[in-house]
Amino acid sequence: MSEPSTKRVTIAAVARRAGVSPSAVSHVFNGRPNVSEATAARIRAAADELNWRPNLASRKVSGGGGRSLGLVIARSRGTFGRDPFFMRLLAGLTEPLAELGWSLSLTLVRPDEDEEQLYRQWWGEQRVDAFLLVDVRDDDPRLALVEQLGAPAALLGAPVPGPVASVTVGDGTAFAEAVEHLAGLGHRSVTRVTDAPGLAHTRARDERFREAALTRGVRAEVAAWDKAADDPVADLLGRLGESTAIIVDSETVAAEIVAHAPEVGVRVPDQLSVIAWEDSWVSTIVRPRLTAFDAPVEESARAAVALLERLVRGEDAAPQTVSGRRLLVRESTAPAPNNREESP
Amino acid sequence: MSEPSTKRVTIAAVARRAGVSPSAVSHVFNGRPNVSEATAARIRAAADELNWRPNLASRKVSGGGGRSLGLVIARSRGTFGRDPFFMRLLAGLTEPLAELGWSLSLTLVRPDEDEEQLYRQWWGEQRVDAFLLVDVRDDDPRLALVEQLGAPAALLGAPVPGPVASVTVGDGTAFAEAVEHLAGLGHRSVTRVTDAPGLAHTRARDERFREAALTRGVRAEVAAWDKAADDPVADLLGRLGESTAIIVDSETVAAEIVAHAPEVGVRVPDQLSVIAWEDSWVSTIVRPRLTAFDAPVEESARAAVALLERLVRGEDAAPQTVSGRRLLVRESTAPAPNNREESP
DNA sequence: TTGTAGGCGTTATCAA
DNA sequence: TTGATAACGCCTACAA
Numbered sequence: 020m021s022e023p024s025t026k027r028v029t030i031a032a033v034a035r036r037a038g039v040s041p042s043a044v045s046h047v048f049n050g051r052p053n054v055s056e057a058t059a060a061r062i063r064a065a066a067d068e069l070n071w072r073p074n075l076a077s078r079k080v081s082g083g084g085g086r087s088l089g090l091v092i093a094r095s096r097g098t099f100g101r102d103p104f105f106m107r108l109l110a111g112l113t114e115p116l117a118e119l120g121w122s123l124s125l126t127l128v129r130p131d132e133d134e135e136q137l138y139r140q141w142w143g144e145q146r147v148d149a150f151l152l153v154d155v156r157d158d159d160p161r162l163a164l165v166e167q168l169g170a171p172a173a174l175l176g177a178p179v180p181g182p183v184a185s186v187t188v189g190d191g192t193a194f195a196e197a198v199e200h201l202a203g204l205g206h207r208s209v210t211r212v213t214d215a216p217g218l219a220h221t222r223a224r225d226e227r228f229r230e231a232a233l234t235r236g237v238r239a240e241v242a243a244w245d246k247a248a249d250d251p252v253a254d255l256l257g258r259l260g261e262s263t264a265i266i267v268d269s270e271t272v273a274a275e276i277v278a279h280a281p282e283v284g285v286r287v288p289d290q291l292s293v294i295a296w297e298d299s300w301v302s303t304i305v306r307p308r309l310t311a312f313d314a315p316v317e318e319s320a321r322a323a324v325a326l327l328e329r330l331v332r333g334e335d336a337a338p339q340t341v342s343g344r345r346l347l348v349r350e351s352t353a354p355a356p357n358n359r360e361e362s363p
Numbered sequence: 364m365s366e367p368s369t370k371r372v373t374i375a376a377v378a379r380r381a382g383v384s385p386s387a388v389s390h391v392f393n394g395r396p397n398v399s400e401a402t403a404a405r406i407r408a409a410a411d412e413l414n415w416r417p418n419l420a421s422r423k424v425s426g427g428g429g430r431s432l433g434l435v436i437a438r439s440r441g442t443f444g445r446d447p448f449f450m451r452l453l454a455g456l457t458e459p460l461a462e463l464g465w466s467l468s469l470t471l472v473r474p475d476e477d478e479e480q481l482y483r484q485w486w487g488e489q490r491v492d493a494f495l496l497v498d499v500r501d502d503d504p505r506l507a508l509v510e511q512l513g514a515p516a517a518l519l520g521a522p523v524p525g526p527v528a529s530v531t532v533g534d535g536t537a538f539a540e541a542v543e544h545l546a547g548l549g550h551r552s553v554t555r556v557t558d559a560p561g562l563a564h565t566r567a568r569d570e571r572f573r574e575a576a577l578t579r580g581v582r583a584e585v586a587a588w589d590k591a592a593d594d595p596v597a598d599l600l601g602r603l604g605e606s607t608a609i610i611v612d613s614e615t616v617a618a619e620i621v622a623h624a625p626e627v628g629v630r631v632p633d634q635l636s637v638i639a640w641e642d643s644w645v646s647t648i649v650r651p652r653l654t655a656f657d658a659p660v661e662e663s664a665r666a667a668v669a670l671l672e673r674l675v676r677g678e679d680a681a682p683q684t685v686s687g688r689r690l691l692v693r694e695s696t697a698p699a700p701n702n703r704e705e706s707p
Numbered sequence: 708t709t710g711t712a713g714g715c716g717t718t719a720t721c722a723a
Numbered sequence: 724t725t726g727a728t729a730a731c732g733c734c735t736a737c738a739a
Contacts, residue, residue: 027489027716029715029716029717030716030717030718031716039725039726040725040726040727041716041717041718041726042717042718042719042725042726042727042728043724043725043726044717045717045718045719046718046724046725049718053724053725054724054725055724055725058724058725070483070487071487072483072484072487072488073488073716073717073718074424074488074489074715074716074717075420075488075489075490076419076420076421076423076424076429076489076715076716076717077420077424077715077716077717077718077731078716078717078718079420079717079731080418080420080421080424080715080716080717080718080730080731080732080733081716081717081718081719081730081731081732082717082718082719082730082731083717083718083719085420085488085490087466087468096451096454096455096661097644099450099454100447100450100451100454100643100644101447101450101643101644103444103445105450106443106444106445106449106450107440107444109453109469109471110440110443110444110471111440113469113470113471114471116470117470117472122466122468122490123468123469123470124431124466124467124468125453125457125467125469126457126460126461126467127453127454127457127458128461139414139416140416143414143415143416144416144417144418144419144429145371145418145419145420146419146429146466271644274648275648278648278649278650299444299445300441300444300445300615301645301648304618304619304622304645304648304649305622305648305649305650306622306649306650317440371732373731373732373733374732374733374734375732383709383710384709384710384711385710385732385733385734386709386710386711386733386734386735387708387709387710388733389733389734389735390709390734390735393734393735395735397708397709398708398709399708399709402708402709417732417733417734418731418732418733420731420732420733421715421731421732421733421734422732422733422734423715423733424714424715424716424717424731424732424733424734425714425715425732425733425734425735426714426715426733426734426735427733427734427735489716
């Protein structure tokens, strides 16, 4: 294997080859204006020939660039893997990150593990320079933690009280739209199905939903998805009361409901209309295809990166709202069944 | 919040607090045996109180630990996002990586971008210490590239000629099993549906498939999935000839076929049996549920990490085969239709 | 068992 | 416009 790692090429080698001092090379590669165009060109050529690039670790040590974003996802492999949202998030993160030259450091921790420890570690090691917080819960200890550490951080989701900046997808008119759509189809009672109850955005959404329903004369209920139940779909459907339509926080759950409902005797959309609060390709491979809200995940990712970049530079950054949630009407919503009318 | 970022705490601070020299601290944190248990405890206590951890960048500069694995995925956001395999891969990677204290640096590049450039950059910057190669194609330029760079690398998928180590999921008996299963159901002609034609494992699989079919008196065909077609499913089904069963490389494609086939007049599994070569939760939310091969993705990920770790330490590592692909019979396979029997 | 000194590759400061 | 020189925070000989 011909000893490939003879010696790593350094800035000194480039300097020697260009007949200048290391600092000149540094200047050129950091866009400082005090180098003549001629020598700059010579330096760049030398670097190219040697295929040299500034060592990231060294830059970090000497205070320079080389930033990296930490994303810690506290989910089991299973619940991570079955949420297409994360694919979109990751994909959306990489592009703006690449533009900045930042790395993305990703890890999963099991929900029962001590994730705070990990934040401490990554920050302490200076492995990352900022955190993106997802799945933020009410009273999430990470909020105080990043504050205490002094780590730049932003959360994706509903804003929470406190100084941690947030990037929110503007739900402004979404519930109104959804309820409007359903009311137009004759539904008089709608249940909102929440996935993980503790999440910070749940309460805000509940309120919006209730408000939207109220002003349209639609009855609003809320039910929690119980994944621990023997047959979660049957369990949920059994708790629906008079509702003829549901709005489901999680797309995965919506897909499961739509797929499984017929097998427990409920036809979608004939007997039950279903709207998913998130959208991905999954919505189109279940039958009936899911009527869903397409959220601007990629844009949120970009906004979050931009926000964190500002924070890292020491500027302070205001909370961001990204708008663009739009209802994609597909096949899982239909006129309300008449036969439910008499039901108490 | 009491000025948190006054000054980053360093090894010197810890040393001072413990009343020792910096090197003593270093020794303790690098597991060297030349420190008495008493002072080691004192040092650890001091580090704890100061909440200090060795700066990763500094360790890297001074040749120490702090490794990081590079994963560059050359896919569009869309094709990345709709492949559950990557979720499993990422999830599977994080655990062994965390055990080693390695970071995972992830990025997506568009297929038309110069991905080699990125490998060069990451390696040159020493942003990563090893690469994991996925979606390896015949004659993949990255193989020569990592060799030239002297970068430790391993590929996930079929072994390729050359010195780059590979982690392969042993397909040994998988095709035999699949064909056996289908032959047992009366199928006499089976088509293998390939996703991306250039991938390195395609040819190997083709051969295995043909062989397995031959020895069981089943006719073997191969057809490529044409995602550019107006209606890819209809297009594919139109090219199936006598085949009453298909084995589909990509789970996503299989899901799409199963979902869409009835809409173009083909009932699954009555008229067509479908087997997916990969498995994830998606297999269970389409109807009929997909009969699929469950591949040990997490184990492969772990094997790849272990292999790369050895490579980085300078040991050389043999190609690995991870076994455990097993057929999960669900609802998308059924007895072959009779009406096809008369056909020669 | 502990501490000192030098080096890792880069950036920043300041003099030439 | 350039180039010494001193950090940056840690690790590893080697000396005490």
